[in-house]
Amino acid sequence: MSRRISYREAMREALRDALRGDPRVFLMGEDVGRYGGTYAVSKGLLEEFGPERIRDTPLAELAFTGAGIGAALGGMRPIVEVMTVNFSLLALDQIVNNAALYRHMSGGQFSVPVVIRMATGAGRQVAAQHSHSFEGWYAGIPGIKVLAPATVEDARHMLAPALADPDPVLIFEHAALYNVEGDLPDACEPDIRSAKVMRPGKDVAILAYGGSLHKALAAAETLAAQGIDAEVVDLRVLRPLDDATLMASVAKCRRAVVVDEGWRSVSLASEIMARIVEQAFFELDAPLARVCSEEVPIPYARHMEEAALPQPEKIVAAVKGMFA
Amino acid sequence: MSRRISYREAMREALRDALRGDPRVFLMGEDVGRYGGTYAVSKGLLEEFGPERIRDTPLAELAFTGAGIGAALGGMRPIVEVMTVNFSLLALDQIVNNAALYRHMSGGQFSVPVVIRMATGAGRQVAAQHSHSFEGWYAGIPGIKVLAPATVEDARHMLAPALADPDPVLIFEHAALYNVEGDLPDACEPDIRSAKVMRPGKDVAILAYGGSLHKALAAAETLAAQGIDAEVVDLRVLRPLDDATLMASVAKCRRAVVVDEGWRSVSLASEIMARIVEQAFFELDAPLARVCSEEVPIPYARHMEEAALPQPEKIVAAVKGMFA
Amino acid sequence: MSAVEHPAPPPPAGPVPYDKAFAHRLLADMLRIRRLEEKAAELYGETKIRGFLHLYIGEEAVGVGALHALTSADNLVATYREHAHALLRGMDMGALMAELYGTREGCARGRGGSMHLFDRATRLFGGNAIVGGGLPLAVGLALADQMQGTQRVTACFFGDGAVAEGAFHESMNLAALWRLPVLFCCENNLYAMGTAIERHESQVDLRGKAASYGMPAVAADGMDVVAVHEAAKEAVAHVRERGGPMFVEFRTYRFRAHSMYDAELYRQKAEVEEWKTRGPIHTFTARLKAQGKLTEDEFLALDAAADAEVERAVAFAEAGTWEAAEDLSTDLYTPPGAVP
């Protein structure tokens, strides 16, 4: 059994559940309360949980993110919402130098059970400063875990295990997904460890996550019509990467393309390619390929933005290039 | 003809030359003046050029880096010194969202001729918060250029072309190199475009940069004694990468290992591996390998720090693993 | 009325101390901005304009009063709510509208959109969409002027919300410490998106912040173009003569939503309505008429001129062309030979 729900509603239900289930949980960030959340994710929560637990913050990304880390050290289970990944650069020092290092550097004395959520990605014509995808950088930081829900199922069910995790967990929600609806099964296994095969196939493994997953699935349909049976894998967990699932898919298909909305260079895509070449080199029948954002600031004009981002057609072309 | 000089002195000479040669050039950063520079690089410059041009700043990485960008827009040629890459996280927003995007986003109206220097790297037991190597992240940002002088020659000669460049240029100086001496040839070609073969070889290409270059060269000596003739390439320019030189070396040796002091995942090393597999897949006789920092905060204790960082022995082991 | 969180100040009153020509100029400029933005909102509804669109409606007195205190040699650094500032610097309305359309004829070639208006010719250094992100740039521009001996003021606009950012603090300290010619113009419209100033600032009199850096500060009624202009003139003169920075707080109000996506759950309709009665255009109009400096016909003529300019701008934008997708990477780096 399942029901139809939007990614936004799924996320909101997850938040509501978490807030109801544990008095230590609270949500803080810019405009999460009275405004109702920039993306309306937290709409209605202020009314139910009050301004202490649905806490509007000043524009002070560094301090309120750090305060979330401190509150976690102090026994709470904060959910910090950084409005978008773009502004998280201002908070990065706290995420790296406090959240990520804290347990190891203190010789195991303190854990930091904070969850930090942020919207990421482009595609809504909001131009260069508001269209970044830095989750790849975060995926490179030891001491944290990084999630990228791409489906309503994950939007609904990744938050609880993230909060239960004793270490810092970052959740990247692709801004273009909030309006997307999907079927949410009544019974779900909450899991923040594994990648997931979304579409089994045998000719090429398309490894994608977040907003790009849906482009990969669309590309797979097109390819199927052209006789190429693509397997599509949702990374889901960007750190630690589930190498086993990825390599199994690569070994089975013997060809792989990675899709990542981050800029091409020094991206999560490059990391996955590096791992494949380390772990599955002899399984490959063709060079790996990646479809990433072009290495430019994302322009405002729609056709230019589209040209800058990964698109199903680019994925199709990359795959077909492997069979040429 | 050449002369013996330390990396620190080479850098200082470069700064002095730049300041003498162009009244628009000035140096600003924390303790560049009266303190004499944290690493004594700028020692003596205050006396020669005065406090306007050797400008001590408050601890305000975000604002003084942004001020450097603004001063560049205003017609100056600022050299911003961020004391170390660790603190540059606090300035990252300005580097990404202003320096890097500015020209493209303004439709080509404004260039940002700023140079931003910072010390990077570990190896001096300064522990987790002071031992980062984030230059890989910077190398992933379109709109800027990224240099990593590893030799006295580059310390001496990369600054002038960086200043002459109309776009933002970041220079990463490995803190462990300042005391290293080398022979500086009297005649040098300033070049901030190409990688450089430092030791020709034929069996394996070792691609390294910055502090790791010297470890790669040491490893090559050990390997030579064991009958493996390694070619060592200094990346020198981390963005844009000189693919041609790298691929030529890989194609020649048919095996390659990348050495990078950054954390392993989503690193410059992963990017280079991805490029090799894209561009030179069929030239490879073995899986690629990388020697990076272990994915932990760098510990204080010497033996633990050593265990966390790339070392010549690890490079040797990685290479030998390729011939096993 | 007193139930509203932010009662409006008394309506601007008293004689307007300007000659007719200048008074008409101020009024005309407020009308130009208003009509431009009303049209932009309409075009947004038609999906001609996309992405973020932040309207200045209600705040026109601030931009107009303040920017008329600057000369064309001065620098301007603005936020994402900067249609007014771009226009008042002298940007052609067509180039502005074309940028909102995203066409090649836009002031940033269609790459920036509403939040990133740039204009080298009028020394407009953006359009910055990172809250607080423009302040360090302004400090640097002023530093360049100080070091080069250029007599120039750099005016930097930002909202009340930006005051909470570290960037504000660091920039204020640098500017005061180095005595740089920066005019910090805070457009305090009492809200940062949906967060009222009382919920983002522990101390809502923002002049105290300036004092803590030893920087002179003044506040002015941002609903009154005369008050704004007088305060700005004095502040600009101060910066120009002393070389050091100054902080000006303009107390104003945004009549429309924060951006096009805002349900305005965070404020009462009554509050907005009360502030609308202090609208900068009609109160100024009324004062000028009362003083005999404006007739209804003159008003209608100014308004019609604004409308006509907007129409021309729309026509220009409609006739626009698209940047070629192959040019995506153009100007990522400065082409050889281009003077930076």
Added chain:
Amino acid sequence: MSAVEHPAPPPPAGPVPYDKAFAHRLLADMLRIRRLEEKAAELYGETKIRGFLHLYIGEEAVGVGALHALTSADNLVATYREHAHALLRGMDMGALMAELYGTREGCARGRGGSMHLFDRATRLFGGNAIVGGGLPLAVGLALADQMQGTQRVTACFFGDGAVAEGAFHESMNLAALWRLPVLFCCENNLYAMGTAIERHESQVDLRGKAASYGMPAVAADGMDVVAVHEAAKEAVAHVRERGGPMFVEFRTYRFRAHSMYDAELYRQKAEVEEWKTRGPIHTFTARLKAQGKLTEDEFLALDAAADAEVERAVAFAEAGTWEAAEDLSTDLYTPPGAVP
């Protein structure tokens, strides 16, 4: 003497308003810190200790006076110059010295070294080596207490240099806005590394900053343990009773180099010498003696006890063992079953 940039305040004087036992405790603690750090400097010369080592010598009155105003239930967030703070929270000196050696018996298992002393038992939340980096943590710790109804003060130490950081501004505003029980303790030693406060702060009276957030502030002579303690007691009481934050500025001076690499080019020897005559230990000793609250023998006994404690600590560290390299990744993440 007046040629120095920062003249010292008048020497602390007047009767010490404490009973003998408490006065001796304060003196003993200052001596413990001093002897510990003198030894650490020596061991640095012998390369037993490496990396950065920032000494507190000259500033002992601040740590001792302030930390004696806290209880063991309070939280502490410190900087990289935190040997004193760790010791005064009650950390065993052996565990501290072992951390400087980098051995497994160190308070952070040898992973942190001098800049990263942590102690869960005494609620010491680091040792933070990013200037300003601890302030947001302190705000969050206090927020957790407020939300959980725990009566606890979070004291946060930082230098004058940190005041210029955005982190300071954002944290002060948050703490004041939300009325959090944070005690902001500024150790103003007049220099941020080699940059004198006049060259990093446009306004050197730092209390004005607190005022701009509506936060009460007080300054105290940081060379006088009595003045520090009295100010700290009042401030702690204020925070505890009102629940809201307070800012205390302790004006002090660092007698030694910033760290072990500093050539001290930026200040005059005469200035250092003048401040040394205000040394917190000998002035306090003299006052106690003058008041008949301390004999020379008692002083020598306290000093000898400090020395003996240092000797034991060194012996403990010398007998230390190394963490196994295979354990490099241990505690990167919390092991299953460990309570965070």
